[in-house]
Amino acid sequence: MSLCEGCHAGCCRSFAVPVTGADILRIERDLGLDFWSFVCRWADPDGNIAHRYAPQFRFEDEPEMPFVVCLQHAESRYFPQTTMCQFLAEQAPDEEHPLGTAHCGIYGSRPAACRVFPAKFNDTEDLAILHDVPSHGRGGQDEVYSLCPRPWTPQDVDPLEVLPNLAVAKYEMQFFHYLAAAWNRAPKAWSLFPDFLRVVYANRVAVQTSREAADDGEVARLAAESAMSVVTASAPERQAA
Numbered sequence: 490m491s492l493c494e495g496c497h498a499g500c501c502r503s504f505a506v507p508v509t510g511a512d513i514l515r516i517e518r519d520l521g522l523d524f525w526s527f528v529c530r531w532a533d534p535d536g537n538i539a540h541r542y543a544p545q546f547r548f549e550d551e552p553e554m555p556f557v558v559c560l561q562h563a564e565s566r567y568f569p570q571t572t573m574c575q576f577l578a579e580q581a582p583d584e585e586h587p588l589g590t591a592h593c594g595i596y597g598s599r600p601a602a603c604r605v606f607p608a609k610f611n612d613t614e615d616l617a618i619l620h621d622v623p624s625h626g627r628g629g630q631d632e633v634y635s636l637c638p639r640p641w642t643p644q645d646v647d648p649l650e651v652l653p654n655l656a657v658a659k660y661e662m663q664f665f666h667y668l669a670a671a672w673n674r675a676p677k678a679w680s681l682f683p684d685f686l687r688v689v690y691a692n693r694v695a696v697q698t699s700r701e702a703a704d705d706g707e708v709a710r711l712a713a714e715s716a717m718s719v720v721t722a723s724a725p726e727r728q729a730a
């Protein structure tokens with residue numbers, strides 16, 4: 490049985506889950522959801538959410554505050570005044586499971602960060618290393634924020650899935666860092682962010698015309714800059730509407 494089966498999913502309650510543009514667009518497409526129904530920006534003045542993993546974005550309304558783009562949280566049905574990822578499907582506590590059980594309600598479309606937890610690459614990126622998961626996440630010692638019931642072992646992880654998942658997670662987060670760099674050069678309103686993403690990712694497939702154009706960073710930079718010009722040009726129309 491998987492370590493996560495029968496767990497109350499403290500991980501999905503404890504952490505703000507940073508998402509990439511690819512995660513967002515996949516959830517929108519697979520589940521028919523609107524950006525504003527599941528994405529939020531979390532203020533991250535201390536860098537605790539970005540955690541040297543996700544990019545921080547700046548926005549026109551609070552230019553001094555760094556934000557991380559994350560999944561929205563919602564209040565738990567069974568543990569009032571605690572929150573959890575809004576996609577977590579909770580089952581009621583019972584004698585055997587005093588914290589209830591829970592599973593991801595969007596498992597097939599879940600973000601890359603969720604797919605790889607608690608693994609990361611080793612330095613040479615040919616092995617998956619399991620993080621030492623702490624006993625509790627945010628929320629101190631509140632039991633609902635307790636994490637895994639025992640330490641993870643290599644036998645808990647599918648070796649055929651974890652490395653490709655880590656590679657995709659790393660690639661997509663790197664691409665998102667490029668976008669953040671382009672966006673932060675001239676931050677716009679948060680309301681323009683979904684359009685920015687749509688334009689960038691729609692331009693992510695190109696016919697190779699030169700060696701330079703095949704470079705990841707260059708493609709990302711060009712896509713982001715073209716998106717910036719589109720959202721900037723459309724901003725007055727939006728405000729007038």
Ligand code: SF4
Binds near residue numbers: 500506560576593594
């Ligand atoms: S998307 Fe799924 S796996 Fe990720 S935090 Fe939310 S409920 Fe948990």
Ligand code: SF4
Binds near residue numbers: 636638
């Ligand atoms: S807290 Fe640990 S065991 Fe429980 S669902 Fe999350 S990763 Fe799995």
